[in-house]
Amino acid sequence: MDSMAGSPGAAAARPIEPPADGSPTTTGASGVVPGRVRQRADACPGTVDAAPADDGLVARVRLPGGRISPAQLTELAAVAATLGTGSVDLTARANVQVRGLSADGVGELGRRLARAGLLPSPTHDRVRNIVASPFAGRAPGALVDGDELVTSLDAALCADPELASLSGRFQFAVDDGTLPVATARHDVALVAVAPGVVALRVAGVDTGLYGTSPHEAVTLATAAARAFVRASEASGAWHVRELPGGAEELVAALGGGPVRSHESDGASHGGPAPRTRQKRVAVGVLPQADGRLGISALVPLGRLTQAHLAVLAGFGAHGFRLRIAPWRGVVVGDVPEVEGREVGGREVGVREVGVREVVAALDAVGLPSDPGSPWLGVSACSGLGECRRAGADVRSLARDFVARRSHDDGTAVHFAACERGCGRPSGASLVLADGAFAETDAETDADADAATMPGVSPTRSEPPYPAHLERSSWTTG
Numbered sequence: 266m267d268s269m270a271g272s273p274g275a276a277a278a279r280p281i282e283p284p285a286d287g288s289p290t291t292t293g294a295s296g297v298v299p300g301r302v303r304q305r306a307d308a309c310p311g312t313v314d315a316a317p318a319d320d321g322l323v324a325r326v327r328l329p330g331g332r333i334s335p336a337q338l339t340e341l342a343a344v345a346a347t348l349g350t351g352s353v354d355l356t357a358r359a360n361v362q363v364r365g366l367s368a369d370g371v372g373e374l375g376r377r378l379a380r381a382g383l384l385p386s387p388t389h390d391r392v393r394n395i396v397a398s399p400f401a402g403r404a405p406g407a408l409v410d411g412d413e414l415v416t417s418l419d420a421a422l423c424a425d426p427e428l429a430s431l432s433g434r435f436q437f438a439v440d441d442g443t444l445p446v447a448t449a450r451h452d453v454a455l456v457a458v459a460p461g462v463v464a465l466r467v468a469g470v471d472t473g474l475y476g477t478s479p480h481e482a483v484t485l486a487t488a489a490a491r492a493f494v495r496a497s498e499a500s501g502a503w504h505v506r507e508l509p510g511g512a513e514e515l516v517a518a519l520g521g522g523p524v525r526s527h528e529s530d531g532a533s534h535g536g537p538a539p540r541t542r543q544k545r546v547a548v549g550v551l552p553q554a555d556g557r558l559g560i561s562a563l564v565p566l567g568r569l570t571q572a573h574l575a576v577l578a579g580f581g582a583h584g585f586r587l588r589i590a591p592w593r594g595v596v597v598g599d600v601p602e603v604e605g606r607e608v609g610g611r612e613v614g615v616r617e618v619g620v621r622e623v624v625a626a627l628d629a630v631g632l633p634s635d636p637g638s639p640w641l642g643v644s645a646c647s648g649l650g651e652c653r654r655a656g657a658d659v660r661s662l663a664r665d666f667v668a669r670r671s672h673d674d675g676t677a678v679h680f681a682a683c684e685r686g687c688g689r690p691s692g693a694s695l696v697l698a699d700g701a702f703a704e705t706d707a708e709t710d711a712d713a714d715a716a717t718m719p720g721v722s723p724t725r726s727e728p729p730y731p732a733h734l735e736r737s738s739w740t741t742g
């Protein structure tokens with residue numbers, strides 16, 4: 266963006282007041298005061314624990330690692346069309362939401378998605394929060410198979426009755442050594458630090474514990490989660506950073522140490538040298554380790570329409586892989602580097618679909634894969650008509666904002682209809698409908714989109730609206 270002058274926020278910047286509704290007290294970069302006793306259970310929605318909104322009930326379907334098959338996407342689209350508003354929303358943690366449900370509709374949705382394999386354990390539905398690179402299992406230079414780790418961790422989570430009591434906000438991350446998805450905001454992270462070697466971090470702190478096989482790594486992660494369940498009994502903490510003794514308390518309980526904080530990713534523990542890491546967002550046509558390609562496209566304002574869903578599900582006929590990206594995007598993987606042509610391969614005469622056709626098909630329905638797209642870094646809460654707190658159509662404001670700039674400029678801006686700032690990616694500046702803004706590190710539930718969420722307490726705001734809003738850490742949450 267050349268300048269923010271003329272942007273929706275330029276006219277009437279004012280300080281944002283913290284919410285006075287009992288939302289969690291926040292402080293500094295970590296957000297919540299360690300040791301504070303939670304007064305209520307978290308109200309994070311799940312597949313069948315839907316949350317109320319202005320347009321009906323909202324169901325959130327967890328997709329560990331953003332994994333979803335074309336057949337599952339087809340069923341999700343059908344469920345959204347027949348029971349909900351017709352669209353499917355992406356969250357900043359690569360989960361999906363269906364809105365506009367009735368109470369009966371939630372039950373029907375649960376039954377249909379269970380049959381589709383999207384509700385493998387009703388008791389663990391809300392705790393299957395695992396973020397990973399959407400290129401996991403395909404990324405060049407990966408130190409471990411992140412896809413395999415995600416699958417194993419998900420299965421281990423669902424098999425452990427004790428872990429069903431984790432908060433619906435407790436976050437796992439799996440980092441295969443390429444895209445740095447694991448941050449200090451993830452409660453338990455498995456971070457590959459050398460070929461076949463995975464370090465266990467809790468809230469960004471090294472435990473000094475390593476796994477040298479997927480089984481060992483998953484065993485460490487589930488042990489850390491169990492230790493958290495026990496350590497949080499008194500405080501009701503939702504996150505490791507909220508424990509009275511912080512992450513160090515958990516490290517000690519695990520028998521790990523010495524500890525070392527990793528507030529910024531890219532550094533590795535002890536022996537292996539720090540590696541140059543990719544940015545946290547990867548958009549465009551990207552190479553896979555096997556020579557094929559992955560096309561990473563943005564989903565404007567995180568909303569997949571029926572047209573989007575039909576195109577994405579249709580790629581399944583060509584054997585392409587689908588992943589939801591933790592920046593409200595989609596990745597179509599396993600695409601051959603060919604242009605559309607008649608080929609004489611396994612099936613003579615079949616028109617092979619290659620990268621050009623995939624990019625064109627995505628573009629035609631409004632899913633840009635241009636790495637300079639003006640949609641990069643722009644997000645919005647659900648807003649008017651969908652949330653009872655919303656008094657303005659901030660999604661239209663966000664569209665207007667994008668229309669005024671020709672390309673991505675490295676900024677990150679989240680438009681919200683109230684100071685709660687639901688769905689704000691960490692590092693993104695918050696812009697309200699009346700022009701107020703805040704640049705804040707305070708805690709935000711990046712998945713939240715309904716008034717049932719606790720909200721954000723911006724720690725700083727300073728008029729006038731800044732000309733340059735640096736996207737310092739476009740993280741997953």
Ligand code: SF4
Pocket residue numbers: 646647648652653654655656681682683684685686687714715716
């Ligand atoms: S920020 Fe959250 S609570 Fe506020 S209007 Fe948007 S969705 Fe509703």
